[in-house]
Amino acid sequence: MKKLWLVLCGLSVVYHANLAADDFDYDAFVKAYYQAQVATQQPDATKDDLEHYLSFLTEDVGNQHFPNAPDDSRQPDGKAQMRKGMTHYLGGHTEYKAELMSYEVGYNAVVIKHKFSARGKRADGSEFSYAKTALDVLELEAGKVAVMRRYSK
Numbered sequence: 001m002k003k004l005w006l007v008l009c010g011l012s013v014v015y016h017a018n019l020a021a022d023d024f025d026y027d028a029f030v031k032a033y034y035q036a037q038v039a040t041q042q043p044d045a046t047k048d049d050l051e052h053y054l055s056f057l058t059e060d061v062g063n064q065h066f067p068n069a070p071d072d073s074r075q076p077d078g079k080a081q082m083r084k085g086m087t088h089y090l091g092g093h094t095e096y097k098a099e100l101m102s103y104e105v106g107y108n109a110v111v112i113k114h115k116f117s118a119r120g121k122r123a124d125g126s127e128f129s130y131a132k133t134a135l136d137v138l139e140l141e142a143g144k145v146a147v148m149r150r151y152s153k
Contacts, residue, residue: 024143026105030112032056033138033145034100040086041096041118050086054079062147072147093120101133112136 036053039045059079064072075081098116105111117131134152138145 024140026110029056029140029143030103030105030110031100033110034112034114038096038098038116040090041093041098041116043091043093043096043120045090045093047087047090050083050090053086054083056145057082057148058141058144058146061145064147064149066151072149074147092122093118095119108140110136110138110140112138 033056036049036056039049040053042049057079058074060074060076061078061082062072062074063069063078063082096116096118098114101113101115103110103112113133113135115131115133117129119127119129121127132152134150137149137151139147
């Protein structure tokens with residue numbers, strides 16, 4: 001009887017977990033995530049913008065962004081590492097434009113195709129500019145980004 005009770009409890013937990021996953025609003029998530037990401041790149045981006053973006057990530061987020069971050073391993077301080085790296089460049093653009101081209105969702109995954117362009121100044125005073133089209137692949141866990149991979153031209 002105890003075994004039957006444990007099996008029924010286990011099935012109930014799995015059912016409710018799957019039901020919660022089915023109720024996840026991927027469309028709202030993608031739009032909010034993308035807006036938060038774009039806000040961190042604006043010339044007037046603040047630490048509050050950065051913290052809002054980071055709120056979409058797990059603490060141990062893995063980040064693969066070629067060529068600078070080729071490893072997508074999740075680290076216990078993954079979010080802290082992203083905070084440190086993004087803070088260094090916060091407000092570095094003098095101009096930033098972005099466009100969400102399309103996105104697809106799957107079970108605990110999102111693929112975002114977007115294009116963006118930027119101009120700015122480096123700490124040494126030299127100028128930069130770039131324009132890219134990127135494909136971001138996000139793996140979600142409990143409604144947050146656990147692993148992100150960026151592929152761009």
